[in-house]
Amino acid sequence: MSTVAVNPPGRLRRLGRRPRALVGFVLVAIAVFAAIFAPWLTPYTPVQPDFGAMLSGPTLAHPFGTDDLGRDVLTRVLYGARVSLLIGTVSVAVSLIGGALLGSVAGYAGGWVDGAIMRAMDIVFAFPSILLALGITAVLGPSLGNAILAIAVVNLPVFARIARAQTLVVISLDFVEAKRALGFGAVHILTRTVLPNIATPLVVQGSLLFAAAIITESYLSFLGLGAQPPTATWGTMLHDAIGFLSLAPSLAWFPGMAIFLTVMGFNLLGDAMRDALDPRSD
């Protein structure tokens, strides 16, 4: 029970030997590649309409076809990867850091501080996540930044709870006791001792919530509360495709597949990381 999660070098290497992890890694790598190199992978821009080529099916010039404003769907899917990964990275980073701080402080301080922080987290947690995200973006106004913020807030309690639980384990260990006895302050112990020792489960959770963040962004954009047109995101592409489902189903198919594959990639990778890094799986 009292094992502290550490990263023996062999564990990460084992990741590569798991086929599921490999699939996940490849899918994620494709998404990252698309996001980074989008401008060099396509001759078109994601926002410039071409009214001479509206709703063309897949052709040589437009392998995924064009949308209702004549924009190249492949280009928009590639650029959409940027938004999805940006949202995943930023929102997970914000909620991971925020949750780790709140949770470790709560766990370390205990008493009323613990009560106040964790009850606040319980309140956030009690809302259905999509409803909360909808509420936040509806109040702050629809934009990419606010969508990121909303997703970060929704995920905050997850990280806070994990961080607190791990902190409680860590601070009962002898070496923390020893540091205290040596007269180190709370800030020092938290940042130098507690945080490094609770990081692993948070990172694993982060990779799973990364996938959830991409899905949530799609919901929000689909409902018109995420990135604003003409920005290409997978959610807005789906949103725009509804009116044309019976005319050009490919408009929904490609962004839908992009979401599916990327989310699956992150989930597989996250699962594999958990398996590999969880000391109890030995």
Added chain:
Amino acid sequence: MKRRSFLAAGAALGGLSGLGLRASYAAATDTLDIAVISDPVTLDPALMASFFEVAVQYNIFEPLVHVTPKLEAQPGLAQFKSVDETTYVMTLRDGLTFHDGTPVDAKAVKANFTRYMDPKTGSPRASELGPVKSVDITGEKEVTIKLSAPYAPFLQVLSNRAGMMVSPAAVEKLGADFATQAVGAGPYKVVSWTKNSELVLEAFDGYWRGAPAFKRVVFHPIPDETVRLNNLRSGTVQLIDGVAPQLAKQVQGDSKLTLKKMAGLGFNAFSFNTTAAPFDKPEVRRAFSMAIDPETIVKAAYFGSASPAFGPIPPSIGWAFDAALKAPRNDPAGAKAALKKAGITTPVPVEITVTNSPIYVRIAQILQAQANAAGFQVKINQIDATSLITVLRKRTFDLCMSPWSGRSDPDGNMYNYFTTDGPNNFAGWKNDTVDGLLKKARTETDQSARAKLYDQAQKEIVDGAPMLFVAFPETLQASEASVDWMQYPDGALRLQFAKPA
């Protein structure tokens, strides 16, 4: 078969749907389910101020004057006679009653006019009936209306909301509830209205044209265009308003469905905020307009189901439409040069406000692409439909959609929008010449002289560019092929003329 199972499902739900167990299969073809874009805001004609009542209103209320789909005025509840330019005599038909059984007589008509014009009612009808000086009871079934000045649109006004007669007894009895349980003299009476769910109407046996063929009519608000059409395809509803233009061809190709289209009375346009930078300068408004190509919008947003617009009067009002009206368009280079000449630093950041409905977002993106090419830097701001009127009235926009469902008289498309005090002068524009022309056009009774006044006013409007006109959309509606019904240019449904085919 499909409709049967729907009815059976309704019956299984018990009283919820109001269909009840007694709704036998035989009654199935007597019921007409209709999907409309939105729930009405109110059922009281005195308070109606939105497009959302148009589909419903004529089924509950009969106006004094009736118009044909070609917009010719015919006797409605009353025969009308113009004694001179400022005096109209209205003679009511015999034996008319409201849904509650009270008579539609001269007293009731006078009471209606009094109510509409009473400032305490706060009705938009008051300005429509502005020139009415007095309404006198000159017989049991006859009223004489005196105008303070000749008022050319008067009969058309009486064929719309301002001419709809409601039961004064019910107004008194129901008080504020009248807005939800309205009592009129139209072909259908209100059975129940569950907001945002369904409005159930039942044939009125005392209707003067005779009880309508469909005994029961249920309006279902379904905001999503795709869902509306899917409901029609599945047989859940038999008639839908607002067919998405891109799907019109598909509907046309479906032998089980009928698509009806007609040049509309309204326009699709955007108001510039002429009271704040950057659009307080006419040069900037003209430059923006110049960058836009209405043809592209007709093609890419309406898929051909519209015609390009340069001013507020649509081709469907033939006598007043000015086919020669043109404005510089589709010239981004010219627009850029015009901005430069006016000494404006580019790029000019502007925000376009639209509701989050697909077609407007699509139009906004087209405007964005075209205006950006001319030195603007456009940001699109999506709002929900219910906030639109607030944004327009508070003028918290640079350029905001302000479409108009249209009226059968050109006055209805212009006076409200372009006179300084007009309730729809969202642009905040002030032009004394146009004010004068539009006021004069109201009092001018010679049609060709009126048309000239409107031509002049439209030219001023093109020059001052308080609004950017983009298109005259067609009215697109569809039904099951088994329903025979009559389409009106403004999309109003008059179901007294509908019957099973």
